[in-house]
Amino acid sequence: MTLYRPHLIAFGLLALAWLVGLPTALADLISDKRFLWPKRPASESIALVEIDAPSLVRIGVWPWPRHHHAKLIEQLDAAGATEIFFDIDFSARSHPVDDAAFAQALAKAGGSIVLATFQQRAGDLSRGVTLHVNRPLPEFAAHSWPAVVNVLPERDGLVRRYGLGARIGGEFLPSFGALLVARHDEQGPSFHIDFSIRTDTIPAVSYTAVLDREPQALAQLKGRKVIVAGTAVELGDRFNIPNGRVIPGSMLQLLAAESLLQGRDLQPTGLPLSVVGILAILGGMVVLCRRASAKTRVAIVLWTAASLEVGALIIQAQWPIIVDTSIWHLLLSAYLIAIALHEIDLRGLLRGIAERRFQRIAMSLGDGLACLDDQGRIVFWNPGASRIFGYPEADAIGRPFTACLADPGDLAPAQLARLRDAAATEAAVDHILDLVGLRRSGERFALEASVSSWQGADGLQFGIVLRDITVKQRERERIRYLAEHDDLTGLLNRHAFGQRLSAEWDKSETPALAVLLIGIDRFHHYSDIHGREFGDQVLVAFAERLRALVPLNTEIARFADDEFALIVPKEFAAAVADDVARDFGAAALVFGEWRQRVAVRIGYALAEPGWSADHLIGNAHLALEAAKTTHDEGPVSFTASMRDRIASRLTLEAELRLAFERSEFELFYQPQLQLSDQSVIGAEALIRWRHPGRGMIPPGQFIPVLNNSPLSDAVANWVLATACRQSRQWQKAGTPIRVGVNLSPSQLQGSDLQDTIAALLEETGLAPELLELEVTEDILIEDAENAQRTFREIRARGVKIAFDDFGTGYGSLSYLKTFPLDTLKVDQTFVRHLLNDSGDAAIVRATIDLGRSLGLSVIAEGIEDGETANCLKGMGCDEGQGYYFGRPLPAAEFEQQFLARRHVA
Structure with a gap:
């Protein structure tokens, strides 16, 4: 049995390799590597006209208009090309004039054109996959020859084999490569492409070079067959081939044609030769096992493997034959393993390995x-x-x-x-x-x-x-501490605070407790100005002072980045809140060499029957949010109305979303007139909500909620698009007027407002000067640098920018200096009392003078009588709008009342 053991082991390993498909993979690997030597030049009888990246940039669209292909045929024919092969899809119709031009060019070529036909999968898995055939259009096929361009990769994704054609619809069509070399052999088997042929020796010129009649390019095409195909990476027609290379589909067709042309259509050896080789190796090893030592056998096995591969390489270099040596190499490798196992004390080796592994593991244990x-x-x-x-x-x-x-x-x-x-x-x-x-x-x-x-x-x-x-x-205690405490201040963290509060609820359904939430007002400004370390020191000093202010048994937690929480008896909640607010309001925090006065906002909630711990914390948060919105810095206690206001706001947001989906929003237009002759020169687009049940809802009831909801951006873009389309309708009707659109803050938070404007102008065809964007200070102040850049790009397109509600903010004068503006809109709060309030009159006059000195047009809002209009006109105001001239109206009514007579005039 010992005598036969090496052979049994070797053939057992060979059988295992066969079961897992190793021979096939190894055969492919070996044959792929043989293409690295020797390298062969191309015959240069076939040339490639490349649709390359410069050609795509030059023509600028894809697919190209077919009159370019018609012109290319004429140029190739004039250059002396013998045959023209288009590896391009001509199965769909394009512009009729282009299709006619291409068909005429094909007819003139006299049958020397070959067009691609290919199959592609159609359908889905549930209904079964079918093959759809893409053929050239009938008017193209009438003056050309068809050829199949399909190439199928193998399991590993690489293309190695190439067929001479395929039967489609009962008709045999030759493949592109076969037709290039005039092989029309329906019975011919597929073959391996010879990838040792150098692709850099194939003549190739750019598509646009041929169109431009460049002499050097045309000279390379004379007397040659020509393939016209895409090689640009952008077109995606690329295949993986052996040895890690990726080439365009056109180059693959060329290599297949060159393989046929040079007699290099490679065919692998079959199973009989593999079996003969296996028997020869078996016989040789039987003899060697009896007469040679292990070292001699190993040397002979290695020499045999090298000799087989060198011989196979020479044969493949001289003849179109791929000698499959994979099964022989696997058998020889199996014999090497069998020899090693036969000579090694396997049990002792495994025991030694186990002991050394144990030593390494044991010595590395913590x-x-x-x-x-x-x-x-x-x-x-x-x-x-x-x-x-x-x-x-x-x-x-x-x-x-x-x-x-x-x-x-x-x-x-x-x-x-x-x-x-x-x-x-x-x-x-x-x-x-x-x-x-x-x-x-x-x-x-x-x-x-x-x-x-x-x-x-x-x-x-x-x-x-x-x-x-x-x-x-000690580690457990440290982990427990870190799990329950804030590592900066040493106070309880949010999770532990919630557990302590829940524990009180376990003791009683309604404990006599209150939760206070204390927020440091504008805390993030300290970190932004002085750095994160300074902000941390403020928090530590704040926590230490808070500990000293409250009773010793009070639970204190750092609830969020700049928020702290207390659990106090219900009856002392108000007093503790007042004490904390008074103390921090009276003296600054002192830490190191710093003194920093901080303002606090305090909200608290008293536990009520039916509440839970989470409910109590949530209500305290509502109180804190209310405290942050008041001018008074005193503590705020939770009331049911706070929750009602939020619920009402959420309900209104839901109704607004439903209104947007149901198209209940409308745009009304308020006229803007030239004060000198009271001619209508513009209109401001104003959103209105026509509720199906409550009728027209005043803007003041929903616009503040809308502007701060997730729906803001979508509605604002709808307003902008609707206003542009309406203005374009008036422009086409011969009554062009400027339309002003109020921007929402959300539209400037992204980076695509200028792109949106450009797209709308292109889509609608609206003249840019007929669109005016109205911005307010609260929009500009969010991100002044981004706003300046955005408005410069928009204004460069010809769109006008108006500063709305001028005079009501804090930084208006600086914005006039830094922002690209065309118009100032004087806020109606100054215009309405212009005649009765000398202060308002002075502000309006100064604004008009300022605007005129800066080269800006000035429009006054809120004009409600003729006397105010005349006064503004006398001050030099250019334009006006208000109820005196007209209320906001739907587009149709606005057009009938203000534009129809203008059109007649």
């Missing part, structure tokens, strides 16, 4: 590990045990393990005897013991010992995993 013999003496001692007890390995080996225990009786002989008896029954026994360890220094410590036993080669063995529980306990 825990201590000791191994004992059946007498309790230490036979193995790892570095972890040395760190725990202080004994180096040399001192520990041979010592009784009981010498490392404060009480040797903790690991008494009786316990070891019980383990010994269990081991005798071949049952593994594990024990976890809590012991008191004794370090070399005499220090006693808590020790956890996990003891196990097994029957080893040298008798009974014991293993003990040792852990210093003192360190573990």
Whole structure:
């Protein structure tokens, strides 16, 4: 049996490799590598006209208009090309004029044109996949020859094989490569492409070079067959081929044609030759196993493998034959393994490997590990045990393990005897013991010992995993502390605070408690100005002062980044809140060399029947939010109306979303007139909500909620698009007027407002000067730098920018200097009392003078009588709008009342 063992092992390994498909993969790998040498030049009888990246940029669209292909045919014919092959899809119609031009060019070519036909999958998995055939249009096919361009990759994604054609609809169509070399062989088998042919030797010119009649390009096409195909990466027609290369589909067709042209249509050897080789190797190894040493056999096996591969490489270089040596290499490799296994003491090797692995693992353990013999003496001692007890390995080996225990009786002989008896029954026994360890220094410590036993080669063995529980306990306490406390201030964290509050609810359904939430006003400004470290010091000093202010038994937590929470008895809640607000309002925080005065906002809620801990915290948050919105810095107690206001707001937001989906919003237009002659020159687009049940809802009831809801951006873009389309209708009707649109803050938070404007102008065809965007200071102040950049780009397109509600903010004058503007809109709060209030009159006059000096047009809002209009006209105001001239109207009514007579005039 020993005599046959190497052969059995070798053929067993070969069978396993066969089952997992290794021969096929190895055969592909070997044949792929043979293409690296020798390299062959192309015949240069076929040229490639490339639709490359410069051509795509030059023409600018894809697919190209077909009159370019018609012109290309004329140029190629004039250059002397013998045949033209288009690897382009001509199965769909394009512009009729272009299609006619291309068909006429095909007809003139006199049947020397080949067009691509290809199959593609159609349908889905549920209904079954079918093949759809893409053929050239009938008027193209009438003057051309069809050729199949389909190429199928193999399982590994690489293309190696190429067919001579395919039967489509009962008709055999030759493949592109076969037709290039005039092979029309329906019975011919597929072949392996010779990828040793150098692609850089194939003549190639750019598509646009041919269109431009460049002499050098045309010279390369004379007397050659030509493939016109895409090679640009953007077109995606690319295939993976052996040795990690990726080439365009056109180059793959060319390599297939060159393989046929040069007689390099490679065919692999079959199974009979593989079987003959296997039998020859078997016979040779039977002889060698009896007469040669292991080293000699290994040398002969390696020499045989090298000789086989060199011979196969020479054969493939000289003839179109791929010698499949994969099964022979696998068998020779299996014999090498069989020889090694036959010569090696496998059991001893495995035992040695296991022991060395155990040594490496044991020496790298963080825990201590000791191994004992059946007498309790230490036979193995790892570095972890040395760190725990202080004994180096040399001192520990041979010592009784009981010498490392404060009480040797903790690991008494009786316990070891019980383990010994269990081991005798071949049952593994594990024990976890809590012991008191004794370090070399005499220090006693808590020790956890996990003891196990097994029957080893040298008798009974014991293993003990040792852990210093003192360190573990300290770590547990530290983890517990970090889980419950804020690591910066040392206060409870949000999670622990919620647990403490929930514990109070477990004691009573409605505990007499209150939750106070204290927020540091504008805390983030401190970090932004002075840095994060300064902000941390503010929080630490704030926490220390808060501890000193409240009773000792008060639960305090850092609830959020700049928020702190207290649990106090209900009856003391108001007093504690007042004390905290008064103290922080009276004196600054002092830390290090800094003194920083901070303002606090306090909201609190008193527990009520039916509430939960989460409910109480949520209501305290509502009170804090209310405190942040008031001018008074005093504490705010929760009231039911706070929750009602939020519920009402959420309800209104839901109704607004439904209104948007149902198209209940409308745009009304208020006229803007030239004060000099009261001619209509513009209109402001204003959104209105026509509710199906409540009728027309005033803007003041829904616009503030809309502007702060997630729906804001969508509605604002709808307003902008609707206004542009309406203005374009008036422009086309011969009554062009400027339309003003109010921008929403959300439209400037993104970075695509200028792109949206450009797209709308292109889509509608609206003249840019007929669109005016109205912005307010609250929009500009959010991100002034981004707003300036955005408005410069928009204004560069010809769109006008108006500053709305001028004079009501704090930074208006600086915005006039830095922002690109065309118009100032004087706010109606100054215009309405212009005649009766000298202060308002002075502001309006100054605004008009300022606008005129800056080259801006000025429009006054809120004009409600003729006397005000005349006064503004006398001040030099250019334009006006208000109820005196007209209320906001739907587009149709606005057009009838203000534009129809203008059109007639």
